[in-house]
Amino acid sequence: MKNSLGALLALGFAGLQFLTVLLVVFSSYLTSERALIGHARDLLHDVGTNTIEHSKGFLSPAHGAAVLAARLAQNDVVASDDPEQLEKLLFQQLQLVPQFSGIFFGTDDGEFVYVMRSHPVGRFRSKIITYAGGKRTTELIWRNDKFEILDRKFDPTDTYDPRERPWFKSARETNGTIWTDPYIFFTSQQPGLTLASPVESGGQGRKGVMGVDIEISSISDFLSRLKVGHTGKALIINKNGDVIAHPDQGLIKIENDDGSLRFVTIGEIDDPIARTAFSPLFKRDGEAPVVPETTSQFVFDGATYVSVVMPVVSDILPWTIAVYAPQDDFTEVIKHNRATNIWIAALVAVVTGAIGLILANYIHRPVRAFAVRSALISQGELDPSEPPPNTYKELENANDALVQEIVARKKAEREYGQTFELSSRAMAQVASDTGQIIRVNERFCDITGYQPDEITRMQFSDLADPADPRFPSSTEFLADNDLPLNSEMRCICKDGTAIWVKVNAITIRNQNGKPLHAVVTMDDVTRAKAKEQQILQLNRDLSHLARGKTMGQMASGLAHELNQPLAAIAQNVDAALLTVGQGPETDPELREILVEIEEQSIRAGDIIRALRGFIAKDEGNRTTFDFGELLEQTRRLVQADANEAGAVIQTRLSDLPRVEGNRVQIAQVILNLLRNSIEAMAGQPEGQKKVLVFSHLKDGQVCICVEDTGPGIDPSIKLFSEFETTKPDGMGLGLSICRSIIEANGGELWHDESCKSGARFCFTLPPHTDTPAAGSPAPGTT
C-alpha cells in the first residue's frame, strides 16, 4: 500500500506539529515542577547565605572594635585607672561603632566602667563602680552625645560585681577573646551577646576584662525585612536550640519563672511551621547539629513547604540559619502561568494544526488534481492531450513523459483496434489456454454468420467442421506454440454451411513470455478454392482436348478450309464437263473421269461434314457462363508464358451478359489468341509487350477482342487458311480451328484490320437468352 501524499503532508504538517507542542508542554510541565522546587531551594539558600553574611557583617566590625578597645586599654592609651578617662574612651568607642549597645571594662579589683546607649537616641548612660578607699561607689551618669552630663546620681543599692559575670570569667579563663551565647540583656531587655577580651596591664594599667554588648535585635529586623516568598521566614537558631533571631522579635523572648527573660527554644517557639520544620534537628539539647546544608520539604496544614538549613556560621558564632517558605509562594504564579501556557499551547496547536492542514491541502491540491486527472485518463474519460492542471514542475515533467507514453500507446491501441475492426480479413482473439473466443471483428461475423455476442460464448474448436478429415489438427494452433501457424480448415457457419477458411494464428505474449492470447486471422477461401478447382478442371479439359481431340478439331477446322477448294473443284469439273459436252468429239472416258471427279469432290465434302460432327456433338456441352470468369481463368493458364516473355495481359471487360457456348472450346480459343499475341510480340522491346482483352456488345452479340502491341499481320498473309503461318514452327491451323470453334458456338471470329498498332482479333458469342438459342432450331425446317 502506497502512502498518500496528502495524508503524509497532513500528518507531517498538522500531526507532527501537534505532537511537538504536546511534548513540549508535557516536558515543561514535568520539568518546571522540579525546576521550581530547585529554584525555591536556591532562593532559600540565598536567603540563608544573605543572613549569614549579614550577621557576619554585623558582628565582625563589632569584634574588631572590641579588640581595638581592649588594645587601647592595654597599651595605656587609656588611663584605665582613671575612671573618667576610661569612661571617655569607652564613650568615644561606643559612638564609633553603632552596633555596640554598650562598652565596659571590669577590673580584677571589681571596678567597673560601663557606657551604654540610653533612651532616647543620642543619650548615653554610664555606670561607674569604684572602690575608692575600699568603699564601693556606684555612680550613674547620663550624658548627651557631646559627653555633657545631663544628670548623675549614685546608686547605693547596686550590687553588681563584674567579676561574677560569666563573660569575665570566660575571658579570664581562656585568656582570649570570647563570645558569649546570645542572651537577653538585662537592662535593655534586647537580645544580644557580649564579646569579652582580657586586658593584661603592662605598666600602670590594671588587669581586667574589656567587654562589648552587641544587640542582635537588628539581625531580627534584618530578617523581618527579608522577603522569602510571600510568607516565608528566616530564623537563626543557636546551637543550643535557642531561637536568637526571628522576623517577629516578640516570639523569641520568654519570661523565666523568676521574671527574667530568655530566648525561646525552637521547640517552644510560637511559630508552628518553624517548630514543625526545625525542632527535629535540635533534639539533643545543647549540641549544635553539624549538618551540611540541608534542604527538605514538608507538609504543614495541607500546604507544602520547602526549607533550607544552613550549617553553623562559625565556631565563634555557632548559629544555624533556617529558612522556610510555602512552596506555593514560588510555584503558584508559575503553576498559573503553566496552566495558561497549556491553554495557549493547545490553542497554538489547534491553530497551527489547522494551518498545517490548510498548507498540506494547498500543497496537495495540485497533486490531487493530478491524481484525479490520472484516474480520468485511466478510465478513458479524459484525453491525455488535454492541458494538465497547474501543478508542480516535477509532476508536469512526469505528466509530459506519461502523456507522451499514453498518446503513443493510445495511438498504437487505436491503430491496432482499427486494424482489428476495419480489417478486410476476419480476425479473432482467442484465449490460448481455453480456446475461448474473446473478441472478433465484423468480417469474422460476416464469414461465420454468428453475432458477436454469440461467438464470444463459443470456443474456436466449435467452429471447426468435425467432418473435416484434419479436424483433430485443425485447432492445434491453440497449443502454446511460438511459431505462427498457417493452415486451411473447414468451418461450419451458423446456418450449417461448410466453408473453407485459411487460418493464420500467432500467439501474443507478455514480457515474461506468458501467452496472453492468440490472434487468429481467417480468410474465406471457399470461392477461391472453388475457382481453383474450376481452373484445374479447365486445364484438365483443355489438355484432354489437346490430347484427345486435337486431331478431330484440326480435321474439323481443316474441313472448313477444304470446302472452298472442293467447291472450286466441283465447279471446274462442271465447267469441264460442259465444255467436253459441247465439243464435237467426246471421249466417253474423259466424261466419266470428270463425273468421278465431281462425285469425289462432293464425297470429300460429305466426309468433311461428317468430321464436323465432332464439334456438333459438343453442342451437348453448351452451357451458360460468365465470360469474364472464363477469361480470368484462362489468363492464369498463360500467365506463366506471359511472365516468361515479359508480356502484360490486361483485361477491360464491360458489363457483359452471360454467354452461351461450350466453355472448354471457348477457353481454347482465348488461350490460342493470347498465346498467338504473346508469341507475336517476342521481337518487341521489353515494356512494350501488352495484350489487351476488351469487350463490347455488337448487334446483340457479345464481342471480345484480343489486341496486342506486336508488329501486326502482314497483309500478304492469308489468315484463316490452312498452312499459312507467321510462326516458324506453326502449322497455321490455330486460327482456322478457332474460327470453326467460334462458329460452331454460334459466333464469328475475324481479324480486325482497322487496328494499326498491332494485331487485333475479335470474336462474338451469343448472349444467353431464356428461349432456346436462335441458332439451334429443329432440324429439317425448310
Add this chain to the structure above:
Amino acid sequence: MTKDNTDSETAGDTAVMADTDLPVFVVDDDRDVRTSLPRALRKRGFTVEVFDSARSFMESCDNERPGCLVLDYRMPGMSGLELQKHMNDLGYSIPIIFISGHGGVPESVQAIKGGAVDFLEKPFRPAVLAERINAACKLLVVELEARAECAQLRAKFDRLTQRESEIVARMVENPAEISSKEIGRFLGISPRTIDHHRARILEKLEIKSAAELIDLAGKLERICS
C-alpha cells in the same frame, strides 16, 4: 428449297442450263471459288458478275438491275449475313442464295430468316446451284412482272384527282351502292357531278364500266401489296 444438296434426281443431271437472262452476282472472298464458279455458271448460259467482297458488291448494286445473288456466307469484313441485312434495310428485293463452307443448321436458319431463297453448303453440285438460280429467277421474273403491272396500274390511278380517288375508293369499298345518286349522297355532291367524275375516271383508267373499275382496283390491291 432445301439444304440437302445431295439430291439424287438432279445429281446426274448436268444438263441444267440457264433459262433466264437475268444476271447472276457471285460474291465470294475465295479466289478459287471466284474463278471456278462463274466459269461453270457461264458454261450453263448464265450471265455472271463477280465480286470479291460484300462491300464491292454493295457499291455497284442497283435495284433497277434485277438479278440473283450467290453470296458466300462467311467473309472477312462484311459477312454475307450482314450484306443481306443491308439489302433488306435498303428495300432491295434481290433473291439471295447463300453458299457456305462453314455451313450448319444455325447459319442456314439465320440466312433463311433474313429472306434468303436458299442455302448451299460447299462443295455443292453446280447443277443444283443452276437449278436454284433458275428457280429464283423464275420467281423474280414473276415478281418483276407483278411489279411492273403494279407500277402501270399505280400510274393510271395516280392520274385521278383527289375527288375522283374518293369516288373510286367509295365504289370499291361499297360495291353494292355504286349509283351516282348513292355516291353523291355519301359524298354530299350532286349525282350529276358524280356522273361527270365517273366518266373522267373511266377515261383516265382506260376502262369501260364500273365493274371493270372495281376489278382493276382489286388487282392493284392484290399486286402492289
